[in-house]
Amino acid sequence: MPNEILLTGGHVLDPAQDIDRTADVLISDNRLRAIGDALAVSPEANVLDVSGKVVCPGFIDVHVHAYGGIAFADPDSIGVNLGTTAMCDAGGAGAYSWDEFEALIVGQTRTDIYLWLLMGAAGIFGFQDAWKTVRSLIDVPINTLIDIVEANRETIVGLKMAGFAALGLGPMKMAKGTAEVLDLPLYMHIGDIFETPDRTYTAQTLDLLTRGDYVTHCFTPTPGNLLGTDGKLLPSALRARDRGVLFDVGFGSFNFGFDMAERVMAQGIVPSTISSDLQQVNITGPTFSLTHVMSAMMLLGMSLRDVIERVTINPARQLGLTHKMGSLATGLPADVTVIEVREGRFDFSDTAGLTRKGQHLIVPVWTIKGGEVIRPDREKAEQESNWSIESSLAYDSTPPGADSLDHEQRLFLARIADGFRRLERWEGVDLHWCFHRVRNETSIGLREAAEAVLHSFMTSRFTPPVGFFLATLERDFVLARLDEVSTAKTATVHN
Numbered sequence: 001m002p003n004e005i006l007l008t009g010g011h012v013l014d015p016a017q018d019i020d021r022t023a024d025v026l027i028s029d030n031r032l033r034a035i036g037d038a039l040a041v042s043p044e045a046n047v048l049d050v051s052g053k054v055v056c057p058g059f060i061d062v063h064v065h066a067y068g069g070i071a072f073a074d075p076d077s078i079g080v081n082l083g084t085t086a087m088c089d090a091g092g093a094g095a096y097s098w099d100e101f102e103a104l105i106v107g108q109t110r111t112d113i114y115l116w117l118l119m120g121a122a123g124i125f126g127f128q129d130a131w132k133t134v135r136s137l138i139d140v141p142i143n144t145l146i147d148i149v150e151a152n153r154e155t156i157v158g159l160k161m162a163g164f165a166a167l168g169l170g171p172m173k174m175a176k177g178t179a180e181v182l183d184l185p186l187y188m189h190i191g192d193i194f195e196t197p198d199r200t201y202t203a204q205t206l207d208l209l210t211r212g213d214y215v216t217h218c219f220t221p222t223p224g225n226l227l228g229t230d231g232k233l234l235p236s237a238l239r240a241r242d243r244g245v246l247f248d249v250g251f252g253s254f255n256f257g258f259d260m261a262e263r264v265m266a267q268g269i270v271p272s273t274i275s276s277d278l279q280q281v282n283i284t285g286p287t288f289s290l291t292h293v294m295s296a297m298m299l300l301g302m303s304l305r306d307v308i309e310r311v312t313i314n315p316a317r318q319l320g321l322t323h324k325m326g327s328l329a330t331g332l333p334a335d336v337t338v339i340e341v342r343e344g345r346f347d348f349s350d351t352a353g354l355t356r357k358g359q360h361l362i363v364p365v366w367t368i369k370g371g372e373v374i375r376p377d378r379e380k381a382e383q384e385s386n387w388s389i390e391s392s393l394a395y396d397s398t399p400p401g402a403d404s405l406d407h408e409q410r411l412f413l414a415r416i417a418d419g420f421r422r423l424e425r426w427e428g429v430d431l432h433w434c435f436h437r438v439r440n441e442t443s444i445g446l447r448e449a450a451e452a453v454l455h456s457f458m459t460s461r462f463t464p465p466v467g468f469f470l471a472t473l474e475r476d477f478v479l480a481r482l483d484e485v486s487t488a489k490t491a492t493v494h495n
Contacts, residue, residue: 003028003029003030003371004026004027004028004041004042004044004045004046005026005027005028005045005046005047005048005334005368005371005373006024006025006026006027006039006041006045006046006047006048007024007025007026007027007048007050007055007336007338007368008024008039008047008048008049008050008051009022009024009049009050009051009052010022010023010024010025010050010051010052010053010054010055010338011053011054011055012025012035012054012055012056012328013054013055013056013304013305013308014035014056014057014312014327014328015305015308015309015312015313016057016312016313016316016322016326016327016328016329017327017328017329019035019328020305023035023036023037024036024037024038024039025055025328025336026039026041027334027336027368027371029371030333030334030370030371031331031332031333031334032328032329032330032331032332032333032334032336033330034330035328035330046373048338048366048373050338050365050366052340053338053339053340053365053366054304054338054339054340054341055328055336055337055338056308056312056328056336056337056338056339057308057312057313057325057326057327057328057335057336057337058084058085058086058312058325058335058336058337058367058368058369059083059084059085059086059290059291059311059312059337060084060085060086060087060311060312060315060316060319060321060325060326061079061084061086061087061088061275061276061278061290061311062087062088062090062214062248062273062275062315062319063088063090063216063248063250063252063275063276063277064078064079064084064087064088064089064090064275064276064277064278064279065089065090065092065124065277065278065279065280066078066079066087066089066092066105066109066111066113067089067092067093067101067104067105067113067115067123067463068089068091068092068093068097068101068123068124068125068463068464068465069092069123069124069125069389069464069465069468069469070092070124070279070280071089071092071279071280071462071463071464072278072280072283072381072386072387072462073385073386073387073392073460073461073462074380074386074461075087075105075109075111075113076109076110076111077380077381077386078276078278078283078289078381079109079110079111079113080110080111080367080369080374081367081374081376081377081380081381082289082290082291082364082367082376082378082381083289083290083291083337083339083364083367083376084111084290084337084367085111085112085325085335085336085337085367085369086111086112086113086114086321086324086325086335087111087112087113087114088113088114088115088116088157088319089101089105089113089114089115089116090116090160090187090189090216090250090277091116091117091118091120091123091124091160091162091187092115092118092123092124093115093117093118093123093465094117094118094119094120094121094122094123094138094140094145095117095121095140095141095144095145095148096121096122096123096138096141096429096432096465097121097122097123097125097432097465097468098117098148098152099436099446100446100450100463100465100466101115101123101463102152102155103445103446103447103450104447104450104451104463105463106155110369110370110372110374111369112324112325112335113155114155114156114157114319115155115156115157116156116157116158116159116160116187117145117148117149117156117158117159117160118159118160118161119137119140119159119160119161119171119174119175119178120136120137120138120140120162121137121138121139121140121141122138122428122429122432122465122468123465125428125464125465125468125469133166133167134166134167134168134170134171137167137171138429140174142178145178146178146181146182149182149184150182156184157184157185157319157320158179158184158185158186158187158214158319159175159178159179159182159184159185159186159187160186160187160188160189161175161176161186161187161188161189162188162189163188163189163190163191163201163202163205163224164189164192164194164224165192165195165197165199165200165201165223165224166192166194166195166197168201169201169204169205172188172201172204172205172208173208175188176208176209176213179213180210185212185213185214185318186209186213186214187213187214187216187248188205188209188213188214188215188216189216189217189250190202190205190215190216190217190218190220190224190225190226191217191220191222191223191224191225191254191255192222192223192224193222193254193255196223197223197224200223200224201224202224202225202226202234202236203228203234203235203236203237204236206234206236206237206239206240206245207236207239207240209240209243209245210243210244210245211243211244211245212244212245212246212318213245213246214245214246214247214248214273214318215237215240215245215246215247215248216248216249216250216275216277217248217249217250217252217255217256217277218247218248218249218250218264218269218271219249219255219256219257219260219261219264219271220250220254220255220256220257220260221255221256221257221259221260221350221351221352222254222255225260226260226264226269227260227263227264231263232267233263233264233267233268233269237269238268238269241268241269246272246273246318247269247270247271247272247273248271248272248273248274248275249271249273249274249275249293249297250275250277251275251276251277251286251287251293251296251351252276252277252279252282252287252351253277253279253281253282253287253351254351255277255351256286256293256296256350256351257350257351257352257354258296258299258300258348258350258354258356259354261300262300265300265301271310272310272314272318273310273311273314273315273318274290274293274294274297274307274310274311275290275293276289276290276292276293278290280387280388280389281387281388283381283382283386283387284382284387285349286348286349286350286351289364289378289381290311291339291362291363291364292348292361292362294307294308294310294311294362295346295348295358295360295361295362296348296350296358297310298358298359298360298362299348299356299357299358299359299360304341304360304362307362312325312326312327313326313327333370334368334369334370334371335368335369336366336367336368336369337364337366337367337368338364338365338366338367338368339362339363339364339365340362340363340365341360341361341362341363342360342361342362342363343359343360344359344361345357345358345359346358346359346360346361364376385459385460386460389458389460389462389464392458392459392460392462393457393458393459393473394457394458394459395477398456398481398484398485398488399455399456399457399458399459400459401451401455401456401458401459401461402455402456402485402488404455405451405452405455405456405485406448408443408444408448409444409448409449409451409452410452410485410486410488411442411486412438412439412442412444412448412449412452413452413453413456413482413485413486414482414483414486414487415438415441415442416434416435416438416439416449416453416482417479417482417483417486419434419435419437419438420434420470420475420478420479420482421479426471426475427471428467428468428471429467430467431466431467431468431470431471432465432466432467432468433467434467435449435453435466435467435470436467450463450466453466453470453482454466454469456481456482456485457469457470457473457478457481
């Protein structure tokens with residue numbers, strides 16, 4: 001018998017097919033089979049009564065952090081666990097760290113994860129010193145980057161670049177040129193979150209963008225936003241809109257202001273996608289989730305259909321993924337999000353600390369992905385062990401995950417410790433290449449090698465690029481811990 005799931009009694013809202021009515025949704029063998037009234041199913045079917053709920057295509061979040069220095073230990077905790085069936089990591093990996101991203105993330109989650117490949121070779125491996133100078137981009141190996149993209153177009157949806165004033169306009173031109181060579185969209189961050197520069201380059205950057213490119217953080221209140229000093233929308237923003245440049249919310253920790261959103265939309269820029277930019281602690285506020293950001297956009301005047309469209313068919317079309325997602329069309333994979341729209345008085349805060357009251361709160365009730373029915377759990381997502389790398393670091397004793405390492409992994413740790421001892425500098429690039437050089441000299445797989453190192457230092461499964469992560473720790477501590485873990489396993493094996 002087919003594996004059947006029937007969602008009955010719910011209000012189906014699928015903007016892609018212009019469906020907005022009460023109906024049943026039938027899933028069979030992980031595919032969408034029918035939308036209709038009183039659909040017949042086998043006695044073995046899993047029937048879910050979703051009366052009073054809204055049944056939608058699986059939500060797509062085009063801006064999250066699932067890998068790298070500001071990501072989560074469990075990417076699914078912000079994905080299928082919160083009603084999102086597909087998401088795009090926004091620059092966690094670059095050309096240097098792509099292979100680690102592929103080994104640790106691709107195919108390892110229930111949520112479909114795509115990547116905006118960063119025009120910064122290491123990817124996002126930390127906040128404080130990143131993007132302060134052009135040199136912080138690290139040496140982007142263009143030939144390698146091109147090879148990576150050509151071999152992985154099913155996962156890489158575009159290039160990401162950060163339009164920070166400290167970098168000037170030159171790197172923006174390089175990023176756009178590279179994206180054109182690869183025939184990929186450029187996903188451009190605007191807004192200076194680290195400092196208040198004397199000069200910004202947002203207007204000039206917008207003039208570089210062409211149809212299909214994205215501007216994320218379109219409502220940022222930080223310097224380098226879409227408004228000029230006169231409070232009016234930058235003419236270059238309107239020109240970009242008219243050329244077909246896309247605008248994305250990217251709420252995040254710094255980049256959403258209610259006042260800014262009202263002013264920008266009133267002057268003609270309305271985002272075509274709503275994204276969360278979930279990154280570690282903002283899961284506890286003010287971002288909370290993609291559905292919370294959608295609710296904030298309803299506070300600003302969007303209808304329920306408007307926000308559903310911006311997390312389903314719009315991103316699916318823009319990213320060329322309509323053959324996989326974005327609607328409840330018959331034959332597509334069964335990615336479904338069931339929500340409840342609560343009415344009342346709810347607090348919403350922007351990233352500047354301003355709070356407003358909204359009348360609607362969208363809450364995920366069920367996620368259906370790969371034939372699995374998942375009940376969202378906010379507590380799972382908000383656990384500190386899921387979002388704080390710092391609290392996960394085990395300084396005083398080896399973490400429990402180290403006990404599970406096998407003999408080959410322990411031998412690798414001994415070899416990598418010897419390699420690190422020979423380094424003259426304790427810097428991310430040097431540690432990165434040493435890690436990969438030693439691994440290439442052994443038969444151990446990349447995932448097993450990376451997990452051997454990361455499990456030796458952290459109690460949760462965070463996935464920063466190994467070399468750049470270790471560079472944030474004291475050299476003596478790293479070497480002592482590697483020795484301790486590798487020796488403990490050897491002793492166990494001999495006994």
